[in-house]
Amino acid sequence: MKYVTSSSLLMVVLPAWIGCSSSGITDPDPSTSDTGTTVGDATPGGTGGGGGSNNEPPKSTFTETTFMLDSLEVVEEDDLDGDGYTDNNLPIVISLVELTVGADLFSLDLINESLNESLYPDNIVLFDAAYTSPDLAVGVLFGSDTGGGLDVDPASYDANGVPLNVLDGEFFDQTRFSANASATVDFPLTLVPDTPAANITFHDLELTGTMDGLSSAGTMYTVIPVNQVVEEVAEPLIPAEGVEIFGSWMTKDEVMDLIWELAPLLGDVDLGDGEMGVSSMLQYTAVPTTIE
Numbered sequence: 001m002k003y004v005t006s007s008s009l010l011m012v013v014l015p016a017w018i019g020c021s022s023s024g025i026t027d028p029d030p031s032t033s034d035t036g037t038t039v040g041d042a043t044p045g046g047t048g049g050g051g052g053s054n055n056e057p058p059k060s061t062f063t064e065t066t067f068m069l070d071s072l073e074v075v076e077e078d079d080l081d082g083d084g085y086t087d088n089n090l091p092i093v094i095s096l097v098e099l100t101v102g103a104d105l106f107s108l109d110l111i112n113e114s115l116n117e118s119l120y121p122d123n124i125v126l127f128d129a130a131y132t133s134p135d136l137a138v139g140v141l142f143g144s145d146t147g148g149g150l151d152v153d154p155a156s157y158d159a160n161g162v163p164l165n166v167l168d169g170e171f172f173d174q175t176r177f178s179a180n181a182s183a184t185v186d187f188p189l190t191l192v193p194d195t196p197a198a199n200i201t202f203h204d205l206e207l208t209g210t211m212d213g214l215s216s217a218g219t220m221y222t223v224i225p226v227n228q229v230v231e232e233v234a235e236p237l238i239p240a241e242g243v244e245i246f247g248s249w250m251t252k253d254e255v256m257d258l259i260w261e262l263a264p265l266l267g268d269v270d271l272g273d274g275e276m277g278v279s280s281m282l283q284y285t286a287v288p289t290t291i292e
Contacts, residue, residue: 106237122197128163185202
C-alpha cells in the first residue's frame, strides 16, 4: 500500500481548488434583488401592520406569526449576482472537502440531506416574527418535539422572557422583507450524516425573502468560521483508520494535517482577530406553528 505526505497531496488538491474559486464578496441589495423564491398569492397574516411612521402607511398588513423551518439547504451557486466574484464560498469549500475525502463520505447533497433530517424533531428552528410599521423583529428560537408538543428551549430567552437572538428589519412591500442580526447566532445543525448536532456560529446573519401569515421563504446569508468548518464538518468525516485519497492511503492525523494546511485558504471573509470565515448562503422555507 502506497502512502503520501500531506505536503505532497497539497500540491495536487490546491490547484484544483484555486481553479474553481475567485475572490471578493458582494451582498446584493435585498430591496431590489430577486431572492429566487416564491411563496405564492397567500393571504397576509393579520388585519393591520401598525400605525406607520411619519404618517406613512405600513408597507405590509402582516402582524405576527411564529414560523418553523421545514427545509434548509446550502445554495449551490457561488457567484450569486453574476459579477464574477464569489459571494457564497461554502459550496467551493464543500467541493474541496469532497475532493479530499471522496463523494461517498461528503458532498453537497449529503449535507443538504443531513440538514433537513436534523430539523425535526430534535433541532427545531423557529422564527418568531412581529411587525409594527416600520419595524420588523424576528426572534430566533430553538426547540424540540418530544412527542407531547413543541418545547422551546428556555435558553432561547433572557431572564425577562425576551428572545436572546433578534433580527431587526423591514418590509419592502406586502410580503418582501429583510432582517439582520446585530450579534452572532449559534444554530444547532447536523452537517455530517449520523453525527450529533453541532452549534454552528452564524456571523452577520441576514434573512431576505417573503413572509405572510401562511409561510415564509428566502435565503439566509451568513459567515461561518473556518475553524468550525474544519472541526465540526471535516474532522467527523474522516474514519479513525484513515482513508485512501487519490490512490494513496493516509492516516486520519495526516488527512487533518492536510486540511489544516488548507484552512487559511478556505476563508474569504475576515472576522477579525486573525479569524477567517466562509461566506455562506442557505435557502429556507418555513411554515406557521404555535408555541405556548
